[in-house]
Amino acid sequence: MKIMLVDDSRTIRNIEKNVLTQLGHTDLVEAGDGVEALNLIATTQMPDLFLVDWNMPNMDGLTLVKNIRTQNKQVPIIMVTTEAEKTRVVEAIKAGVNNYVVKPFTADTLGEKIQQTLTKLGVAV
C-alpha cells in the first residue's frame, strides 16, 4: 500500500513515518505542500492513502483535498492538523476527508485512526 504524507513540517512527517512503519507500511512518499503532492500524483501513481496537513505554504491541505477528489472519489484521506474547531472539521469532511486527527496526537491515536479509516472503507491493510 502506497501512502503519501503531506505536511510542511518534516518533524511531523517523520513522526507519521514511524507510526506507519510500526504498522507495517513501508511504501511511503512525502510532500511538503499541496503543489508538491499534486506534482507527485501527476508523475507517479495515485497513492492508496493520504495523510494531509491543513496549513501549508503554496497550497493548503483543504485545496489539495478538493483537487484529489476531482481525480479520485474513493482514495482515503485523513486530515492531520491543528485546526480543531467544529466548523473546520465539517468543512474538511464536505471537501472529501474521510477521517480527522487533531495535533497534538499520540502515536496510538494516529495508528488507530489510520486502521479505522482503512477498515471502514474496506481497504486491504
Next chain:
Amino acid sequence: MDVKCINPFMGAIKNVFKTMLNLDVQFGKPQIKTQETMSHDVSGIIGLSGEVVGAVIVSFPKLSAVKIASTFAGISLTDADDDFADAIGELANMIAGNAKKDLEGLNIMISTPSVVIGSGHQVKSTKVVPRLIIPCSCAMGSFVVEVGMKKVNRPAEAVVEQATELTI
C-alpha cells in the same frame, strides 16, 4: 488583550508538551511584556489573523530548545540542523492551533511558523497589541510563551498591526 484569553494558551501548552513530549509544564505568573523584558536564543513565531491580529511566540534558551526539539523529533539535533528549526516551529504551531479552538466565538487563522535563532534576540511587541508573557518550566528547562491578540473590525487596522518587530 483580555486576560481570560490566556487560559486556552496555558491549556494548549500543557496539552502539547504532555502529548508530544510526555513533559509536565509548570507556569509562573503571567505578566505584561515590556520592551525591556528578556532576550531569547530561539523563538518560534505564529501570526494570528482573521477576527484578531497578533502573534504567539514560543521562546527558549538554546539548551532547553535543543533538548525539547530533539525529544519532539525523536532524533538528536543541534541548533544548526534544519530539523531543529522545523521542530520548534511545529511546537509553536501546535500551541497556537490548540489554543484557538478554545477561543470561542472568534474566527482566527494562524500563519505557518517562522523561527528565529540568534543569541540575545528580542521579539518586541507593538504598542497597539501588547503581549502577555507566560513563564513556563518543565524537566528540560524553562521557556516563555508570549501572546498578543486584539480583536479587529477593520481590515486596514489588521494590516497596520501585522508587523512584528525583531531585534537581534
